[in-house]
Amino acid sequence: MVRVECGARVGLVVAALLFLLLQARLFAVQTNYADRIAQAVDGENKCSRSKRALIDQFSAQQGKIVALEDEREKLENKNAQLSVLVGEYRRLGKAAPVLEKQKPVAAVVIMACNRPDYLDRTLKSVLKYQQPIAQKFPLFVSQDGPMESVKAKAKSFVGVEYMQHLEGDPATRNPGEMVAYYKIARHYKFALSELFDVRGFQKVIILEDDMEIAPDFFEYFEATSTVLDCDKSVVAVSSWNDNGQKQFVSDPEALYRSDFFPGLGWMLTREFWDELSPIWPEAYWDDWLRLNSTRKGRQFIRPEVCRTYNFGEHGSSMGQFYYQYLVPIKLNDVLVDWKSKDMDMLSEERFNKELARMIATAMPITNLEADGLQMVESVNQDVSIEYESQSHFERLARKFGVFEEWKDGIPRTSYKGVVVFRWKHKRVFLTRPDSLEALGWKGDLQ
Numbered sequence: 001m002v003r004v005e006c007g008a009r010v011g012l013v014v015a016a017l018l019f020l021l022l023q024a025r026l027f028a029v030q031t032n033y034a035d036r037i038a039q040a041v042d043g044e045n046k047c048s049r050s051k052r053a054l055i056d057q058f059s060a061q062q063g064k065i066v067a068l069e070d071e072r073e074k075l076e077n078k079n080a081q082l083s084v085l086v087g088e089y090r091r092l093g094k095a096a097p098v099l100e101k102q103k104p105v106a107a108v109v110i111m112a113c114n115r116p117d118y119l120d121r122t123l124k125s126v127l128k129y130q131q132p133i134a135q136k137f138p139l140f141v142s143q144d145g146p147m148e149s150v151k152a153k154a155k156s157f158v159g160v161e162y163m164q165h166l167e168g169d170p171a172t173r174n175p176g177e178m179v180a181y182y183k184i185a186r187h188y189k190f191a192l193s194e195l196f197d198v199r200g201f202q203k204v205i206i207l208e209d210d211m212e213i214a215p216d217f218f219e220y221f222e223a224t225s226t227v228l229d230c231d232k233s234v235v236a237v238s239s240w241n242d243n244g245q246k247q248f249v250s251d252p253e254a255l256y257r258s259d260f261f262p263g264l265g266w267m268l269t270r271e272f273w274d275e276l277s278p279i280w281p282e283a284y285w286d287d288w289l290r291l292n293s294t295r296k297g298r299q300f301i302r303p304e305v306c307r308t309y310n311f312g313e314h315g316s317s318m319g320q321f322y323y324q325y326l327v328p329i330k331l332n333d334v335l336v337d338w339k340s341k342d343m344d345m346l347s348e349e350r351f352n353k354e355l356a357r358m359i360a361t362a363m364p365i366t367n368l369e370a371d372g373l374q375m376v377e378s379v380n381q382d383v384s385i386e387y388e389s390q391s392h393f394e395r396l397a398r399k400f401g402v403f404e405e406w407k408d409g410i411p412r413t414s415y416k417g418v419v420v421f422r423w424k425h426k427r428v429f430l431t432r433p434d435s436l437e438a439l440g441w442k443g444d445l446q
Ligand SMILES: *[C@@H]1O[C@H](CO)[C@@H](O)[C@H](O)[C@H]1NC(C)=O
Pocket: 292, 293, 296, 297
């Protein structure tokens, strides 16, 4: 009995232990499931959140598509309207300015007064090269005074806009002065105000009624216009070299900085005009532009070979120079690919360095006055000759036949005192004792 009881008790304990074990196991499984369910619920929440975000995004995109479609419709309407307009312009025989017009590089103005034959020759020369690129260089004739034959001549050309300046004779300041210089200065002010202030051009090229131009005249100005935009130490570009006579030039691609305003076929910016216009002088405007007080230490760009040829024997200021200096001028006759030229070579830093290098490596000649020009001709390289004073410069210049004249303390064409020209294709540098130093030369040939 006791054995039986004992056996049953052991069985019970074993059963109880088994039960407990089962319970613990069940509990563990349950907890595991609970965790998983929580995770699943969490996951579902996340899912529906991103689903909502996606739906939001989708409807936003849908809205955008609708807006874009509206826009497209509007543009198509506009396009259709423009096509109608263009068609109408074409029918009227005009170009379609709305779509095809290019921003002009510069307005071009020919200053005229009382020489209809000269104006005719100038206009024919300019139109020959301007017509194919007329939108880049709109052409104007500005006449000073009432002469009818000049007006009729200007108006007889297609593609030329005519302007007229009519005012009584100005008073001169000093006895014996020619009124022409006063009239010219006033006419320049009129034409430049008209083109910059009234018509809003950014640049203007000024020609006179006795000039012919070179085939690459407009390409030259288009390329150098970037110099005016980028380099504020340059105030104008000229197509003229005072020492541009045949015997003194050879390289059609060479360009120089100059402290001396060359004039005659030149381009200026609105910015410089805004500075000049309130103080524009009553007379002698070109010599006024040569004063350092006007240019304030800034420079001009000029070519070695001229891009304008002055045929005006009977001018108000040029008569005395005509046969000596103007007739023998070399007008460039080759096409230079100006678009591919690196205009940065004209920057102060690079130009000064290169000019100084050329001077420093040239053969110095010290006794030109005694030895004559044979000395220059016998060497096979560029030469440099130093001048000590204005009168010394004038004697040297006379030997070669280049301009002797000085204005406001500097010789024509000079830069930092350097006058450069060719002699049998070699360069001749007439230099001041301090020119190399003024160019920033430190004796470094690398
Ligand atoms: C020319 O003007 C500039 C700026 O106004 C000045 O720095 C320079 O010294 C002047 N040069 C001469 C030679 O007077």
